[in-house]
Amino acid sequence: MKRSFINKIVDDAIEFSKSLNMTLPKFAYISADDWKKADQESWVEVFDLELGWDVTDYGSDDFYKSGTCLFTLRNGSVTDPRYDKPYAEKMMIIEDGQVLPYHFHTFKMEDILNRGGGELCIKCYWATEDNHLDTERPVELCVDSQKIVFKPGEVIRLLPGSGVTLPPRMYHSFWAENGKVMSWEVSKVNDDHNDNHYLKGCPRFSEIEEDVPMKWCLCNEYDKVRK
Numbered sequence: 001m002k003r004s005f006i007n008k009i010v011d012d013a014i015e016f017s018k019s020l021n022m023t024l025p026k027f028a029y030i031s032a033d034d035w036k037k038a039d040q041e042s043w044v045e046v047f048d049l050e051l052g053w054d055v056t057d058y059g060s061d062d063f064y065k066s067g068t069c070l071f072t073l074r075n076g077s078v079t080d081p082r083y084d085k086p087y088a089e090k091m092m093i094i095e096d097g098q099v100l101p102y103h104f105h106t107f108k109m110e111d112i113l114n115r116g117g118g119e120l121c122i123k124c125y126w127a128t129e130d131n132h133l134d135t136e137r138p139v140e141l142c143v144d145s146q147k148i149v150f151k152p153g154e155v156i157r158l159l160p161g162s163g164v165t166l167p168p169r170m171y172h173s174f175w176a177e178n179g180k181v182m183s184w185e186v187s188k189v190n191d192d193h194n195d196n197h198y199l200k201g202c203p204r205f206s207e208i209e210e211d212v213p214m215k216w217c218l219c220n221e222y223d224k225v226r227k
């Protein structure tokens with residue numbers, strides 16, 4: 001992805017959250033230049049836990065087809081005892097028609113919510129022992145704390161205000177219909193480097209082509225602004 005495109009996607013995300021009257025934490029609005037001038041010692045949790053912006057196309061080279069813009073608001077660490085917070089929270093903006101590829105988490109349990117905009121559609125399958133889609137086993141999930149049994153791969157349609165709880169080893173793919181969606185994740189600690197198993201093995205973070213200066217520093221590149 002080009003840096004100019006990432007800059008624009010984060011600008012769009014800030015505008016979209018404003019349009020839904022959602023204000024993000026202070027560090028969402030710190031530009032790359034301002035990070036360089038900031039009291040970095042006081043922000044060490046943001047750097048260490050890789051909180052903040054994340055724009056990915058999962059290696060597809062077509063962000064609007066397969067990708068998402070995320071913002072991690074809070075997280076803990078599975079390895080660093082200084083950060084024993086056992087939960088995480090993320091914003092994920094999904095464009096109309098944009099798909100997040102099938103993946104499951106080995107450890108993380110997560111609630112995926114629709115906080116506003118269009119409809120959030122999710123398809124789920126249990127993972128088999130050899131990490132394929134289990135096309136036979138029924139998918140019993142809690143939608144807004146109501147137990148519902150879905151067929152494997154049946155579309156679960158979440159309107160604004162609704163959410164579904166996804167246990168570990170549940171493959172899920174989601175997309176937006178009838179408008180861009182402000183989706184939200186409330187979960188156990190999130191470890192994007194080790195706990196995402198993609199069905200088709202796509203990369204979690206994208207290669208970046210530096211065609212213009214960085215406006216927003218992504219969560220996996222704070223080393224570019226740290227003193």
Ligand SMILES: [Fe+2]
Nearest residue numbers: 103105110172
């Ligand atoms: Fe997930």
